[in-house]
Amino acid sequence: MSFVSAVVIDWIAIGFPPPIATQPIRTSRVFLRSIVRSRLRQKHRAVRRARQAARQPRARPSGRDAGGPGVARAGRICYRSENDAFRLGRIRVDSLALGGNGELPLFSLRTFAIVCGIALLAFVARAVFRRFLLGRLRAIASKTESDIDDAIVRAIDGPTGILILLFGIHIALSYLRLPTEPLNIKRFSQLTLLLLVTVDLTWLLMRLTDVFALFLQRVTQKTDSPLDDQLVPLIRKSIKVAVAVLGFVLIVQNLGYKVTGLLAGLGIGGLALALAAQSTLANVFGSITILLDRPFAVGHLVKAEGFFGFVEEVGLRSTRIRQLGRTRVTVPNSVLANLTIENWSQLDSRRADFTVGVTYETTADQMEKAVAAIRAILEAHPGVQAGTIHVRFADFGESSLDIKVIFITPIVDYGAFLGLREEVNLSIMRALEGLGIEIVFPTRTVYLKQETNRP
Structure with a gap:
C-alpha cells in the first residue's frame, strides 16, 4: 500500500472530531490540514524507527511468528507492538493482505464479520418486530370498536424500530477497538448513540401524548360542556412542552454540562411567570x-350570590350567565369556583x-269543609306526589283566615310547574265559591265611635 493511501486510511479511521473535542477548531479546512500534517509526522517517525x-542484527523468527509485529521484511514496515499500531489507528492482520501490506483499520477480519452480523441481526429483529408482533397487535386492535388501540400501535411503530437499530449499533460498537487518542472516538460514538436514544424516546413520548389527547377527546365528546373540549388541546401542548424540556435537559446533561444552573433558571423563570399571571392561572x-x-x-338555571340566570358559556377564564332580566353577567372562574351555587335545573x-x-265571616264548619275540599283536589290531581300533601287551617291573619297548602310535584320544568299551579288554584277557587266562602284581599276596617255627651 502506498504512503498516501495509508495516510488516507488513517484519516478515515480517526474520523471527524466530535463537537466537544478539547483541541481548538477554527475552520474545517485548517483542522483537516493540521490533522494530515500530524499524521505525516507520525508516519515519518514510525518509518525511521x-x-x-531493521539495521540491527536480530534472529529471524520461525513458524507463525514470521512476519509478526516488530519485524521488517522485504522492505515492508511492520510495527513492533500493537500499541504503536493502535496509536496510529491500525492493527496488523496476518491472514489477509489488503493493498499489499496486510493491514485493516481499527479491527480484524473476524471483528468486521461480527459487526456486520450484528448489524444484519438488528435489521432482521426490527423487521420481525414490525411484521409479526406489531402486525399481530394491529390485527387485534382492528377488531375492537375503539380507535385508541390502533393509535397506540401506530405511535410505537416508528420509535421502537429505531430503538432496536440503535441497540444493535451499541452492541456492534462494543466489539470495535475505537481509539481514544489523539481524539476520543470511542467516547464520541457512545455520546452520539446516547443522544440518538434520548431523541428517539422523546419522539415516542410525543406520539403517546397525541394518543392520550385522542382518548381525552373521545371522553369529552360524550359531555355537554364545551369547556373540556377547550382543555384537551391545552393539556396536550402542556405535556408536549414538558416532554421536550425533559429531553433537552437530558441531552445537555449527556453532553457533559451541569444542568443545576439551567434548572435553577427555569425554576426562577417559572416563578416569575406564575407571579405575573397569578389571576390568569387562578x-x-x-x-x-x-x-x-x-x-x-x-343551559342550566343557576343561582348564587349576585346572579340568577341561565349558563350560556363556560370558558377557560370566565363563565357567562344570562340573567332572568336578560342582562349578561361575566363571572371569573376563580370566583365562581368558591361560591355556593344552586342549580335549579337539577331538581328531582x-x-x-x-x-x-x-x-x-267564614264559620268553623265552612273552614272544615274548605280544608277537606282543597285536600281532595290535590289528592285527585295526577301531577301531585302522593304522601306529600299538607292542607291545614294555619293562622289568623291581620285581614284573613289563612289555610296553608304544601305539596310536592315530580314536574321539574318551570313552565309545566306553573301550569300545575294554575290548575290547582282554579280548582280551589271553584270549590270555595261552591261553599259560599269568599277569598279575602288585604283590607282594613276602621270603626269610628261617636260620643253623644259633649261639654
Missing part, C-alpha cells in the same frame, strides 16, 4: 375545578308552598 530496527385552575366537579352545565322535584286566605 522501523529502519533503525381562573384556569378554577375552570379545571368546574370541569372536574361539574356543578352545572351550559318541585315543592309548592302557598297560603289561601278567606274572610273572617
Whole structure:
C-alpha cells in the first residue's frame, strides 16, 4: 500500500472530531490540514524507527511468528507492538493482505464479520418486530370498536424500530477497538448513540401524548360542556412542552454540562411567570375545578350570590350567565369556583308552598269543609306526589283566615310547574265559591265611635 493511501486510511479511521473535542477548531479546512500534517509526522517517525530496527542484527523468527509485529521484511514496515499500531489507528492482520501490506483499520477480519452480523441481526429483529408482533397487535386492535388501540400501535411503530437499530449499533460498537487518542472516538460514538436514544424516546413520548389527547377527546365528546373540549388541546401542548424540556435537559446533561444552573433558571423563570399571571392561572385552575366537579352545565338555571340566570358559556377564564332580566353577567372562574351555587335545573322535584286566605265571616264548619275540599283536589290531581300533601287551617291573619297548602310535584320544568299551579288554584277557587266562602284581599276596617255627651 502506498504512503498516501495509508495516510488516507488513517484519516478515515480517526474520523471527524466530535463537537466537544478539547483541541481548538477554527475552520474545517485548517483542522483537516493540521490533522494530515500530524499524521505525516507520525508516519515519518514510525518509518525511521522501523529502519533503525531493521539495521540491527536480530534472529529471524520461525513458524507463525514470521512476519509478526516488530519485524521488517522485504522492505515492508511492520510495527513492533500493537500499541504503536493502535496509536496510529491500525492493527496488523496476518491472514489477509489488503493493498499489499496486510493491514485493516481499527479491527480484524473476524471483528468486521461480527459487526456486520450484528448489524444484519438488528435489521432482521426490527423487521420481525414490525411484521409479526406489531402486525399481530394491529390485527387485534382492528377488531375492537375503539380507535385508541390502533393509535397506540401506530405511535410505537416508528420509535421502537429505531430503538432496536440503535441497540444493535451499541452492541456492534462494543466489539470495535475505537481509539481514544489523539481524539476520543470511542467516547464520541457512545455520546452520539446516547443522544440518538434520548431523541428517539422523546419522539415516542410525543406520539403517546397525541394518543392520550385522542382518548381525552373521545371522553369529552360524550359531555355537554364545551369547556373540556377547550382543555384537551391545552393539556396536550402542556405535556408536549414538558416532554421536550425533559429531553433537552437530558441531552445537555449527556453532553457533559451541569444542568443545576439551567434548572435553577427555569425554576426562577417559572416563578416569575406564575407571579405575573397569578389571576390568569387562578381562573384556569378554577375552570379545571368546574370541569372536574361539574356543578352545572351550559343551559342550566343557576343561582348564587349576585346572579340568577341561565349558563350560556363556560370558558377557560370566565363563565357567562344570562340573567332572568336578560342582562349578561361575566363571572371569573376563580370566583365562581368558591361560591355556593344552586342549580335549579337539577331538581328531582318541585315543592309548592302557598297560603289561601278567606274572610273572617267564614264559620268553623265552612273552614272544615274548605280544608277537606282543597285536600281532595290535590289528592285527585295526577301531577301531585302522593304522601306529600299538607292542607291545614294555619293562622289568623291581620285581614284573613289563612289555610296553608304544601305539596310536592315530580314536574321539574318551570313552565309545566306553573301550569300545575294554575290548575290547582282554579280548582280551589271553584270549590270555595261552591261553599259560599269568599277569598279575602288585604283590607282594613276602621270603626269610628261617636260620643253623644259633649261639654
